[in-house]
Amino acid sequence: MIEVKNIEKSFNGTKVLKGISTVFETGKTNLIIGQSGSGKTVLLKTLLGVHIPDSGTITFDGRDYAKLDKKEKRDLRTEIGMVFQGSALFDSMSVEQNISFPLRMFTNKSSKEIAMRTNEVIERVNLEGANSKKPSEISGGMQKRVAIARAIVNNPKYLFCDEPNSGLDPKTAIVIDNLIQEITHEYQMTTVVNTHDMNSVLEIGEHIVFLKDGVLVWNGNHKEILRTQNEDLVDFVYSSELFKEIRRVSLLMENK
């Protein structure tokens, strides 16, 4: 569980995060949504320790990040897995080398243990047979699976995903969403996903945080978002005719 209390962050005198408080729960896919420029990436980077908040606290399962010493911060970082936008794979490395990279870099595991764990996650994300392929030889969806496998290979407690669906077709995007949700439940990780994708919101939004101009305007889950009367949220999520229709039908069914 990651508890965020009253986080504020400014750049050059402009306040970008304005007193954000929420709880990202363990074993759930927590989504951060909001218009471009609303502060999603700054919030994610603040959780990751890339940005230091001007005020407020971030607590990882009882550990207040700001109060940790250097070693404790380093240890905490090894508990975090990250799926970057665009996958950020190493082009010259094979699938297997990409996935085993964090184990080779940050652990003292033997080659045998590394090979075993790497193959375990390769199987988990259904990439069997692709071990020796280079990123350029596999599809965008497979590249995303490699990025997810690399993020979870070291058994993280916290998984951060920045726009995991960007560049994927809708069908592949749903498969990737479902994979993220399944592994979140399976490994009981605290997963935080920064997304623009409204399909993801309705499909895997177990806890959704909606930001508007750096303010947390609404919190809820994918069922509650269908019933919301919050004008800003309705304006953002239901700007497309398709989502308006989904909302209309589900409200009708609920009232039957």
Ligand SMILES: Nc1ncnc2c1ncn2[C@@H]1O[C@H](COP(=O)(O)OP(=O)(O)OP(=O)(O)O)[C@@H](O)[C@H]1O
């Ligand atoms: N390092 C920085 N220095 C100065 N301003 C920044 C910095 N990072 C972000 N900002 C500003 O903070 C605001 C929020 O940016 P942020 O990237 O968090 O938006 P976002 O919601 O993630 O948008 P998008 O969906 O387009 O990625 C923007 O106005 C941006 O220009």
